[in-house]
Amino acid sequence: xxxxxxxxxxxxxxxxxxxxxxxxxxxxxxxxxxxxxxxxxxxxxxxxxxxxxxxxxxxxxxxxxxxxxxxxxxxxxxxxxxxxxxxxxxxxxxxxxxxxxxxxxxxxxxxxxxxxxxxxxxxxxxxxxxxxxxxxxxxxxxxxxxxxxxxxxxxxxxxxxxxxxxxxxxxxxxxxxxxxxxxxxxxxxxxxxxxxxxxxxxxxxxxxxxxxxxxxxxxxxxxxxxxxxxxxxxxxxxxxxxxxxxxxxxxxxxxxxxxxxxxxxxxxxxxxxxxxxxxxxxxxxxxxxxxxxxxxxxxxxxxxxxxxxxxxxxxxxxxxxxxxxxxxxxxxxxxxxx
Amino acid sequence: xxxxxxxxxxxxxxxxxxxxxxxxxxxxxxxxxxxxxxxxxxxxxxxxxxxxxxxxxxxxxxxxxxxxxxxxxxxxxxxxxxxxxxxxxxxxxxxxxxxxxxxxxxxxxxxxxxxxxxxxxxxxxxxxxxxxxxxxxxxxxxxxxxxxxxxxxxxxxxxxxxxxxxxxxxxxxxxxxxxxxxxxxxxxxxxxxxxxxxxxxxxxxxxxxxxxxxxxxxxxxxxxxxxxxxxxxxxxxxxxxxxxxxxxxxxxxxxxxxxxxxxxxxxxx
Numbered sequence: 255x256x257x258x259x260x261x262x263x264x265x266x267x268x269x270x271x272x273x274x275x276x277x278x279x280x281x282x283x284x285x286x287x288x289x290x291x292x293x294x295x296x297x298x299x300x301x302x303x304x305x306x307x308x309x310x311x312x313x314x315x316x317x318x319x320x321x322x323x324x325x326x327x328x329x330x331x332x333x334x335x336x337x338x339x340x341x342x343x344x345x346x347x348x349x350x351x352x353x354x355x356x357x358x359x360x361x362x363x364x365x366x367x368x369x370x371x372x373x374x375x376x377x378x379x380x381x382x383x384x385x386x387x388x389x390x391x392x393x394x395x396x397x398x399x400x401x402x403x404x405x406x407x408x409x410x411x412x413x414x415x416x417x418x419x420x421x422x423x424x425x426x427x428x429x430x431x432x433x434x435x436x437x438x439x440x441x442x443x444x445x446x447x448x449x450x451x452x453x454x455x456x457x458x459x460x461x462x463x464x465x466x467x468x469x470x471x472x473x474x475x476x477x478x479x480x481x482x483x484x485x486x487x488x489x490x491x492x493x494x495x496x497x498x499x500x501x502x503x504x505x506x507x508x509x510x511x512x513x514x515x516x517x518x519x520x521x522x523x524x525x526x527x528x529x530x531x532x533x534x535x536x537x538x539x540x541x542x543x544x545x546x547x548x549x550x551x552x553x554x555x556x557x558x559x560x561x562x563x564x565x566x567x568x569x570x571x572x573x574x575x576x577x578x579x580x581x582x583x584x585x586x587x588x589x590x591x592x
Numbered sequence: 593x594x595x596x597x598x599x600x601x602x603x604x605x606x607x608x609x610x611x612x613x614x615x616x617x618x619x620x621x622x623x624x625x626x627x628x629x630x631x632x633x634x635x636x637x638x639x640x641x642x643x644x645x646x647x648x649x650x651x652x653x654x655x656x657x658x659x660x661x662x663x664x665x666x667x668x669x670x671x672x673x674x675x676x677x678x679x680x681x682x683x684x685x686x687x688x689x690x691x692x693x694x695x696x697x698x699x700x701x702x703x704x705x706x707x708x709x710x711x712x713x714x715x716x717x718x719x720x721x722x723x724x725x726x727x728x729x730x731x732x733x734x735x736x737x738x739x740x741x742x743x744x745x746x747x748x749x750x751x752x753x754x755x756x757x758x759x760x761x762x763x764x765x766x767x768x769x770x771x772x773x774x775x776x777x778x779x780x781x782x783x784x785x786x787x788x789x790x791x792x793x794x795x796x797x798x799x800x801x802x803x804x805x806x807x808x809x810x811x812x813x814x815x816x817x818x819x820x821x822x823x824x825x826x827x828x829x830x831x832x833x834x835x836x837x838x839x840x841x842x843x844x845x846x847x848x849x850x851x852x853x854x855x856x857x858x859x860x861x
Binding site: 263265283309312315316317318319336337340341343344345347349351352353354356357361364365366368369370371413417 | 594595598599601602603605606609610613684685686688689690691692693694695700852853854855856
């Protein structure tokens with residue numbers, strides 16, 4: 255089990271004030287993060303750009319030393335023994351860098367395998383298995399520079415498994431990939447955790463990715479942990495409820511009222527607003543077929559029916575508002591009690 | 593030790609596949625030193641070099657004298673370039689994965705230098721050996737001394753490369769080392785002009801470069817037939833430099849990794 259408590263990382267950086275002037279400044283990349291990763295579990299670290307995800311991952315991989323906090327790796331102090339940690343972890347980052355483009359897929363894996371001192375016969379077998387797993391067995395001897403973005407990313411996954419790590423850190427592994435390749439990678443990530451019992455930390459700023467893959471989620475912003483929990487715990491205020499925009503030809507107040515009744519029969523908590531001739535509906539229930547059914551029942555022609563994907567930014571705004579309200583309530587309560 | 597050699601060999605093979613994947617590279621690495629060598633030789637040809645301050649230089653062996661200088665220089669220059677090249681691993685992100693692995697850092701740097709020392713210099717070495725062989729009448733070689741000196745020379749060149757590799761990894765702003773070490777090494781190590789005739793200030797600079805001592809030892813045993821005893825002082829200095837380079841490298845490797853972990857600059861470029 256990996257467990258970090260109150261992890262903090264500050265950098266002392268030089269800032270230019272002009273051509274010859276400069277001053278030093280302390281930047282807090284990570285202010286306070288505590289988290290836990292168990293074997294066979296996919297843990298999500300969610301946050302917008304600059305939230306501190308990558309710095310956290312670099313600290314967990316021992317590439318960066320925390321300024322303060324504790325890091326326990328299977329009961330061992332990982333800050334004191336980074337070399338021991340390195341034997342049992344690996345990292346897979348998104349993007350096309352970090353592999354040698356002029357080398358073939360096989361040569362890349364061979365090189366990284368040698369860096370871990372893996373016995374040659376074991377390594378040969380492992381490379382063949384990994385290439386097969388990521389579907390690159392037929393391209394093993396081609397230079398990486400001839401690969402597509404998706405193929406390079408699949409090679410990155412094979413490289414990240416070359417030392418058969420117990421824990422894997424995935425830093426935005428699907429960034430820039432198309433839907434088909436993303437789907438394949440998601441299946442591979444799930445299989446690594448559920449079949450091969452690897453502990454996985456996944457950073458991402460795609461809500462849907464974290465929602466699909468992760469057993470437990472940490473949401474960070476400005477280097478701090480904002481909220482944590484299972485997908486179910488966070489559904490309301492992280493993943494948000496389903497949002498629909500619905501309009502029909504000749505949609506007036508009567509149609510709107512009928513729609514309201516129709517939706518409320520299915521979900522009494524649904525929020526429905528009528529704006530600019532369109533109904534805006536927020537619900538915990540999947541309503542696409544219900545809304546289409548309403549149009550058929552009332553012989554209305556649908557002009558617009560679409561489900562809006564919740565974004566991380568929306569979730570962050572909602573969370574900030576919720577937290578602000580909570581803080582205001584606390585101040586009010588204290589002033590009344592005090 | 594087995595693990596160390598595995599890493600060293602893997603790094604050398606990787607560098608070979610990554611950088612020396614076209615025969616034109618070997619030629620391009622040879623052309624500039626060749627032109628520089630020819631320029632120096634024809635400059636000397638304008639003068640009568642017999643009776644100079646250097647006992648072992650004469651009109652017959654000046655070609656070999658210069659060739660030995662340029663051959664030795666190509667070994668040392670190649671490791672400076674390889675160190676500069678290695679710092680590009682920071683840009684490509686692969687340095688991060690090297691540091692993420694359990695590989696011995698010294699083995700990685702040594703593998704890089706090993707590949708570079710031999711591959712960057714191979715054409716110059718073959719050309720130089722042909723020149724020396726065709727002028728064999730003008731040289732006076734002590735074979736046993738030569739074997740010992742070559743062994744020490746190769747170790748020095750490798751360690752110089754490993755040390756520079758470690759220095760270049762300290763930060764992305766160490767590229768200035770390339771400018772400081774590349775041309776001055778050729779000027780002050782006695783590649784073209786023997787350091788004996790340098791003014792005192794230039795001699796002090798020349799003493800900084802390990803190539804100065806290694807080159808003097810090679811010339812002594814190849815042109816002057818010097819025995820091991822005759823070059824023992826230089827050899828002891830060379831062994832001293834080897835020890836200093838080794839310790840300096842080991843310390844630099846630790847300092848660099850500590851610095852990278854503190855500043856996170858393994859990913860900055």
